Each structure stands twice: as structure tokens, then as C-alpha cells.
Amino acid sequence: MKSEGLHLSCPIPLQDYPQVLLAHGGGGKLMSQLIEKLFLPAFANPWLDQQHDGAVVELDGVRVAFSTDSYVVDPLFFPGGDIGALAVNGTVNDLAMCGAQARFLSVAFIIEEGLSMEVLWQVTQSMQRAARETGVVLVTGDTKVVDRGKGDKLFINTAGVGVVGQRIRVAPDRLRAGDAVLVSGDLGRHGIAIMAQREGLVFESVVESDCAPLVEPVMALLKAGIEVHCLRDLTRGGLASALVEIAECTGRQIEIEERRIPVGEQVKGACELLGLDPLYVANEGRFVAFVAQTHAEMALEILHACPVASGAVCIGQVSTERSAMVLLESLIGVRRIVDRLSGEQLPRIC
């Protein structure tokens, strides 16, 4: 049954990890190990090796961005969104991070027997609203129902395709020393909204998820001719994980300043209360953009004109050093290395 190139034994040390843990899906160290040791060697190809949010493939000369995500968020409805809006926006955003406007989505439901029909209907309505908002069409789908206790109400997978303009190349390997690191707005609202809802935490006012489509600001940057080198949306593992991933896969050193990182008062308070670092908390409507230093000012102006990115700021730059690390200058001026999450901060966040 074995053919050349296929591995003879599991590349993850089974004595250490005989079973998959929640943290293998958490966006931190174990997930990165699972991807690098198991999935990348198994499926080895140049597209996967780029470790981007999606793949840009060529179909008869047209450059097509292609991406997928499953959504297993618990609870299904939360302040500022629901699994349906998340499932549409999440994949639309992954395509935007490849420099593409999403055009068509597939939708696959895995429903646990006993799900309220009303809930399923509400979720489909929410998906359709989100799809209209971003001009994407849900063209093909699948429905599976699994026995009670073998799923959790509803999981949704979406995959999407969109066209990438011929001259656009947005990918980690385009990073250059001196690139400005921009984030599109305040961090951590999605993670805190989910956590508060799930744990029954009550804050002075409700923290709403930032769940939103990011097509508008990305397309505005590209249309204006901003030299965008890399884009990444900040989901599981937050800003820190996205930056570490990019630093590691490019070998570049990324330097950021804590005082410039935007975190709302409520999220800051909730993080203190819960012992969380907002740099690692999940978002669903925020992205980081690496743009040529000379274009940084103009890029910020363009982002500020888009409601979803009106809080965009520059938080640092790509260094000439090649340490493959992210360095953070803290509020008190101390420099520290930003690492990947080693455990699981909060499962089922998206």
C-alpha cells in the first residue's frame, strides 16, 4: 500500500502525543507542529508550503484564490454575530488575505440530529445576509446529519474562490526589511465576546464580536496601488500567533511596540480579569498588513476611510535582522520575544 514519498510511520512522536488534543486546533505550538510535521509532509506541494490563508492556483491562465475553513464556534449565536455570519466572513476574509475579492462560496453543514429547525433557518438567513453584504454567492453545498451526541448542534464548512489580479502578489515571502506593520483596528473583541457568553461573564456593557468582512479595506489598498507585501487575518491565536507564523516562515525579524497596539478598555479589563494576553485573543474582523515603508502613511489614510478599518494603526516594522522572531517593546521599554501559545487559550472560538 505504500508508494514513494509516503511516510512509513507517523511523523508526530506517538509516545508524546498518542492522541489529538484540543490544543492541536488552538493556533499555538501544537497546531503548528501538527501542520508542519504531519500535514505538510503528507500533502507536500508548493501551495501548502507557503502556509498562507489560502492558495493561489492557476486555472487556464486565471489566478484563482481558493480557501476553506470549518466553523465549530460554541455558542452558535453571540453578541455581534453568529456561526453563519462567521462562516461567510471568515472565508471571504481568507480570500481577501490572498488579494482576492471572494466571488463564490460552497457551504457544507454537519448537523447534529435534534438541532432546532428554527436555529438552522436563522443561521441560513444570517449566511445569506453576510453573503449579500460582500457580494459573494453561495453556489453549491452539502448537508450531513450525524446521530445525537456525535456532533455539537451545527458545524459549517465554507470554501471559496475569487480572482487575484495578474499583478498582485501578496504572500509571506514578499516581506521586506523596513515594511510597516499595520493592524486594522482594536484587538480581541471576538474572543472576549465568545468567552463572556460561554462563561456567563457580565461586563458593564456587552463586548461585541468584531466579526466582519475585510474585503473593502483590502481592495481599497490594492486598487490605490499600495505596495502590499503580506496580509493575514487575526483569528485563532490572535495577533501574536499571526506575526510569529510569518516571522518563522520568512526568517524575518518583526518588531512591534506594545504602546501602539490598540486594545479597547473593555477587552483590556476582561483580559486582566481572566489572566489573558490580548495579543493572543482571537479576532474575526481584524487583519495585519505589511506594506512598503514609503506607502505606510497613505495606506493608513485609505484604511481610515473604511468603517471596518477606521481604527487602523502602525504598530512596528520588519527589521533588517533575520532572526525569525517577533520582538515586542513593552510599555516600560523592555524588549521581549513574542512566542507561540503553548496550550489552548479557548477552544471552539471560531
Add this chain to the structure above:
Amino acid sequence: MKSEGLHLSCPIPLQDYPQVLLAHGGGGKLMSQLIEKLFLPAFANPWLDQQHDGAVVELDGVRVAFSTDSYVVDPLFFPGGDIGALAVNGTVNDLAMCGAQARFLSVAFIIEEGLSMEVLWQVTQSMQRAARETGVVLVTGDTKVVDRGKGDKLFINTAGVGVVGQRIRVAPDRLRAGDAVLVSGDLGRHGIAIMAQREGLVFESVVESDCAPLVEPVMALLKAGIEVHCLRDLTRGGLASALVEIAECTGRQIEIEERRIPVGEQVKGACELLGLDPLYVANEGRFVAFVAQTHAEMALEILHACPVASGAVCIGQVSTERSAMVLLESLIGVRRIVDRLSGEQLPRIC
């Protein structure tokens, strides 16, 4: 929150179906109701309305077939295949039914905490083998881990894209009176293999799933210039459900003869034992082709030259009547209407 075109209340009567049942995913009447009453109106668009195995969309002038399926089969490994091979072949086959050779797949895992790492690795190896066999590349992916008891070992979603030749139009609305109805081989092996494995049934020799890629025979038909009007792979709900679906959505009358329908002795025996009708048993490597009557002979010759379709036969034709029904002439010469499954024959078959 409501905008035009969105429905104000759930279109499925909640007094009848307050909750989603297993049969809503079974390929029969309830699934058809769910799709027609809930999903199609919610996501209304010409692609979905075609009710094909995938959508053919245009991206910068290139006709791209796009399809998705989630795989929730239980058990994960069965005689003749496993969830990994199924997840690759299933989507490759859906694209073939649109007249496209699959080029790129996305892969999304939903893993239950505690899944054996060795099993995950075996499944990825199987996916890679299946991908190589059909020349498709797994270019982008996603991994989610859900808490123990909130999933069932492993669910896999794949979506795929491929190019459809400019002159190729394979879709239900191309059916014509007189078209020959060809099936590519003996029916029901996948369903019986799963059922036997799950229920611990022992037959004289092991029934192996027919799980296989169908690209070769489909491409051979198209390349030879056979006038192929419609293709459908025979998965959940079997041959009967596929034909009823096509008859209903085209308004055509399809006539088949029981004596011509190929069913192996083992499957026949198992069906008798279990009280099943092989017409409704699932397959994962069989398809039905509607081809112009004048091309039927040549089409069969071409199919016979492909190992996966060497058992292809003509089982009937499209009538000039427009009853939107499937009529079966039984072994004793009685004509009866073939209906959709009204319950759930066997959940988690694919």
C-alpha cells in the same frame, strides 16, 4: 435585521419538524424538502437552482466547476476504502459529474479530541494516495479540534475546483427524449460494505466498497465526443434517488428495466437478508450517464475500456412523456413508480 428577499419565518413547518432528524441527511424525501424549502429559497441563485452535484461558475472567462462534500462515515476504515479516500474521490467525482477533471482540493478536518494520532496520519496518507491517483493537489486546509463527545473521531470536508471545457455542458436541463440511461457498474457495494462492518455481519466473502475515482471514464466519454447530456454519481439514496431527483427537476419521465440493473450476487443476498432494495443502497464509485441514443453503443464501448466502468450497461431511456417520474419495469413485467426514500436507510454512509 430583515432585508428584502429574506424570509420572515422558517419555511419548514415547525409543528411537523421542530428538529432536524437523521433522515434530513439521508438522501430521501426529508432531505429533498430541507433543500427545496429551506436552503434553495434562502440562498436563491441560478447555480443552486440547477441542483447539480456542483456549480459551474465563470472566473475571468474560465468555466470552473466547484463542489464540496463533508464526510462523516462511520466506521472510518472499511473494506475497500476509508474516510480519507472517500473524501478525495467523492469531491473529485462530483466535479467529474460537471464534466471537469478535478485540479485542486481543499481539506478541512474536524477532529474529536482524543482521536488516535496514528489514525489521523493513516487517513492523511490515504488522502494523498487518492489525490495522486487522480492527479489532484490538496492545496489549502483547515484543522479544528472539538471537545470529546462533541464530534465523532473525524469529519472531513473537501471542496474542489476544475476546469470545464468551453463546449461541454453537462446538466439535468440537457436531458432529451430518447437519451439512453447508462450505469457504470454493479450497484450497492459501498452501502453493504459499511453496513456489514458496522453491524458485524459476516458474508461468505467480504463485500468491498466500490469507492473509486470516476474521472477516467467521464473524461474518456467527453474526449471521444460522446453527446453526454447529464451525469450523476450514485451516493446517498442510490440509483433510485439520483434518477428521481433528475426526473423531478427536469419534468422528464425516465424508464428503466429491473432485469438490466446490475447487482452482484453478494449484494443481492445481503439486501434480501436485510430487507433493503439495492436501488436505494449507496455507492461511491458508480455513476449514471444520460447520453444521446445514437451514441449509446459507442459510449458503452468506451466505458468498458475503463477498469472502474467495465461493468457499464444500459438500463433504460428517457421517455417522450413528461411525468417527472421514474418508472421501473419489474422482473415480472409490471411497471411501477420509483419513489424517493421516505425514511433513513442507513445514516453516516459517507
